[in-house]
Amino acid sequence: MKVFENHSLLGYNTFKMEVVCRQFIDLESPDELKDLAAQGGLTPPYYVLGGGSNVLFTRDYEGCILHPVFQGVEIVEEDAQSVTLRVAAGTEWEDLINYCLEHHLYGLENLTGIPGLVGSAPVQNIGAYGVEVKDCILAVEGYHLPTATPFRYEAADCRFGYRTSLFKTELKGRCFITYVWFKLGKEPHFTLTYKALTDEMARQQLEPSLENVVRCVRSVRDxxxxDITEIGCAGSFFQNPVVPAVQAASLKSQIPDLVSYPAGEGVKLAAGQLIDKAGWKGYREGDAGIYPKQALVVVNYGHARPEEIKQLYEKVISDVNNKFHITLQPEVNIL
Ligand SMILES: Cc1cc2nc3c(=O)[nH]c(=O)nc-3n(C[C@H](O)[C@H](O)[C@H](O)COP(=O)(O)OP(=O)(O)OC[C@H]3O[C@@H](n4cnc5c(N)ncnc54)[C@H](O)[C@@H]3O)c2cc1C
Known part of the structure; x- marks a missing residue:
């Protein structure tokens, strides 16, 4: 375990907020968390941080950051059709995608290019291009905090939903995921329901294969x-709102080309479209802005301060509410 005091978080959040935490602990094995708890070292406030690609620090963090750095992919079961992997929380998500490519394992290919670590993937049930990670998760292992009591939740008990799970709701701030179990297919099977992806496959004249799907998802994303090495952001800043069908129908008179998808009892709208129609796409104030190519993304062009990002997203929420009577909710974890 490595412990740092008054540690800069600049390299640990993709929004590139220049904030500091009181203490920062790199955990090199899950056992170190148990040791920490046994020594009384786990006193709130603390926060589990993976790659920091889904968080916005709005100020210095006056607590302890727990950061898993233990990595690795282990095959725990295999038959003719599938492989079960147990993957350590500190493994880079893209390293798992590359492992799947190398070993011809199917299921996660549409999720290539999502920044972050494997331990965070179940938290908001990451999703992209018609696939959600829950579709391949068998179970999630970890510790309840602050006691470090072990848990293992089977997928059915993880309450996965659209960008949510047990770990983002009831267990928010009270769990440390150590390993995620994935069941992946050995036979080719693709989800090609998303238009941008199928258009890209057609444009590049590619047949579906693991490599080709990964390649096309990467080019659509790019x-x-x-590019988070150049512009700070945390991906989609807002969740797509789900509203009653009558509300969507009445909004259609205001926005004739309203994008909507059925979602359970209601209708899911595209938050990016609402932000765009409200006139915010490409807006910039100092170094804080709304990305010109995708209005869902709030960006830091260089040295935006946390309060500037906060002021901007609050203005967007308020303006979209005034214009369309819909209150956008951040998808990003705000601290
Ligand atoms: C450019 C860009 C594109 C993105 N595209 C997508 C996308 O297509 N789809 C999508 O779903 N997301 C997307 N995201 C969001 C983000 O990458 C994912 O949510 C990712 O899973 C976050 O991983 P992380 O390790 O960076 O998590 P962090 O930001 O470090 O943490 C996210 C949350 O998980 C909790 N957490 C992290 N690790 C653990 C752990 N081991 N145990 C318990 N809790 C933990 C944290 O406390 C926090 O609440 C994108 C982000 C960026 C910057």
Whole structure:
């Protein structure tokens, strides 16, 4: 375990907020968390941080950051059709995608290019291009905090939903995920329901294969999302709102080309479209802005301060509410 005091978080959040935490602990094995708890070292406030690609620090963090750095992919079961992997929380998500490519394992290919670590993937049930990670998760292992009591939740008990799970609701701030179990297919099977992806496959004249799907998802993502090595952001800042069908129908008179999808009892709208129609796409104030190619993304062009990002997203929420009577909710974890 490595412990740092008054540690800069600049390299640990993709929004590139220049904030500091009181203490920062790199955990090199899950056992170190148990040791920490046994020594009384786990006193709130603390926060589990993966790659920091889904958080916005709005100020210095006056607590302890727990950061898993233990990595690895282990095969725990295999038959003719599938492989079960147990993957350590500190493994880079893209390293798992590359492992799947190398070993010809199917299921996660549409999720290539999502920044972050494996331990965070179940938290908001990451999703992209018609696939959600829950579709491949068998179970999630970890510790309840602050006692470090072990848990294992089978997928059915993880309450996965659209960008949510047990870990983002009831267990929010009270759990440390150590391993995620994935069941992946050995036979080719693709989800090609998303138009941008199928258009890209057609444009590049590619047949569906693991490599080709990964390649096309990566090129669609590159064309729409900022390069986080250059521009700070946390991906989609807002969740797509789900509203009653009558509300969507009445909004259609205001926005004739309203994008909507059925979602349970209601209708899911595209938050990016609402932000765009409200006139915010490409807006910039100092170094804080709304990304010109995708209005869902709030960006830091350089040295935006946390309060500037906060003021901007609050203005967007308020303006969209005034214009369309819909209150956008951040998808990003705000601290
Ligand atoms: C350019 C860009 C594109 C993105 N595209 C997508 C996308 O297509 N789809 C999508 O779903 N998301 C997307 N995201 C959001 C983000 O990458 C994912 O949510 C990712 O899973 C976050 O991983 P992380 O390790 O960075 O998590 P962090 O930001 O470090 O943490 C996220 C949350 O998980 C909790 N957490 C992290 N690790 C653990 C752990 N081991 N145990 C318990 N809790 C933990 C944290 O406390 C926090 O609440 C994107 C982000 C960016 C910057």
């Amino acid at each position: 064309s729409k999302l900022p």
